[in-house]
Amino acid sequence: ETAVFQTPNYHVTQVGNEVSFNCKQTLGHDTMYWYKQDSKKLLKIMFSYNNKQLIVNETVPRRFSPQSSDKAHLNLRIKSVEPEDSAVYLCASSYTGGTSAETLYFGSGTRLTVL
Amino acid sequence: SQWGEENLQALSIQEGEDVTMNCSYKTYTTVVHWYRQDSGRGPALIILIRSNEREKRSGRLRATLDTSSQSSSLSITAAQCEDTAVYFCARSSNTNKVVFGTGTRLQVLP
Numbered sequence: 001e002t003a004v005f006q007t008p009n010y011h012v013t014q015v016g017n018e019v020s021f022n023c024k025q026t027l028g029h030d031t032m033y034w035y036k037q038d039s040k041k042l043l044k045i046m047f048s049y050n051n052k053q054l055i056v057n058e059t060v061p062r063r064f065s066p067q068s069s070d071k072a073h074l075n076l077r078i079k080s081v082e083p084e085d086s087a088v089y090l091c092a093s094s095y096t097g098g099t100s101a102e103t104l105y106f107g108s109g110t111r112l113t114v115l
Numbered sequence: 116s117q118w119g120e121e122n123l124q125a126l127s128i129q130e131g132e133d134v135t136m137n138c139s140y141k142t143y144t145t146v147v148h149w150y151r152q153d154s155g156r157g158p159a160l161i162i163l164i165r166s167n168e169r170e171k172r173s174g175r176l177r178a179t180l181d182t183s184s185q186s187s188s189l190s191i192t193a194a195q196c197e198d199t200a201v202y203f204c205a206r207s208s209n210t211n212k213v214v215f216g217t218g219t220r221l222q223v224l225p
Contacts, residue, residue, distance in 0.1 A: 004157070031211050041123045041201055043158070043215040055211045090157050096211050103148070104205075104213055106157025 003027045006091050006107035013081060014115050021076045021110045023091030031055070031096045032074040033104065034066060037088040049074055050096060078112075086114045123201070127222045131193055136219045138204035139186040147180055147187040148205040148213065158203055162189065194223045 004025045013019055025032060033056075034046040047066040048056035054066065063079045078085060088111050092104040128134050138147070145166045150158035162178040164171045164187065171178050175192045191198055204216045 033211075033213070035215075041152075041218045041220070043203065043218070045212060045214065048211045050211050092157070094213075102146075103160045103163055104150075104158070106159070108156050 004091055004093055004105050004107040006089075006110050008110055009108065010111045010113075012113045012115065015083060016080050019078050019081055019112065021089055021091075021112075023074050023076075023107060025072055025091075025093035025105070027093055027095075027105060028072075029093040029095045029105070030071055031094050032068070032071070033092040033094075034074065034076050035090040035092065035106075037090055037109070039087070043090070047074075047076075081112070081114045083114050086112055088112075123217055124219045125222070126219055127224060128194055130196055130223055130225050132223075133190065133192050134194055134221065135188050135190045136202055136204075136221070137186060137188045138206075138216050139184070140206050141185065142206075143208045144185070144206040145209060146207045147178070148207070149176075149178055149187075149189045150203045150205060150215075151200040152203065152218075153200050161202075191221075194221075196223050196225055199223045 007022045031050045033048045035043050037043050046060050049068045051071050052068045065077050067075045088109040090109045091107045094102050094104045147164050149162045151161050152158040164178045164180045177190045180187045199222050201218045201220050203218045205213050207213045
């Protein structure tokens with residue numbers, strides 16, 4: 001049963017363009033995440049938001065910016081995409097209650113191809 | 116061991132065999148997660164084991180956690196073709212950050 005919804009599923013664009021990805025969770029969780037998964041399946045955390053507040057901001061290029069309107073939504077904008085941005089972007093949510101992150105629930109991902 | 120490797124590991128076994136995947140970590144960890152990822156989908160949790168637990172089972176799956184050696188393992192008994200997937204261990208502590216290992220691609224052959 002899908003409870004973390006990502007759009008679009010795929011996006012093909014050219015170098016220098018701006019893209020935005022959307023994510024919504026219907027689980028009532030307090031924390032949402034963006035992960036980047038490369039072609040070797042490596043999963044790297046990019047951002048984490050707890051109740052609309054940025055909690056984790058890993059070392060990612062400044063062209064990446066997360067946007068959260070409420071605790072159920074976390075979008076990702078990439079200004080001026082580069083070829084190395086080609087990857088699958090996975091959104092996840094969890095309940096932390098201010099302590100350790102519990103189970104992560106992932107969406108199906110957005111596959112970005114930069115030509 | 117997933118966190119010690121830079122690249123995705125690959126395992127290929129025959130249906131009916133047992134298999135064990137290992138993870139080790141160096142930083143403070145309170146929870147170890149094991150996820151599986153099927154093609155075209157996001158990872159899904161299969162077992163979560165906390166630092167005060169030594170072992171947890173779920174059907175044919177068994178996870179262990181040894182806090183003294185800072186390692187965890189996931190075993191699958193009598194693997195089936197449907198167990199073919201990429202398996203990840205992940206760790207978290209008293210933060211909102213869940214860090215994933217490099218993953219093991221398991222192929223179970225009929």
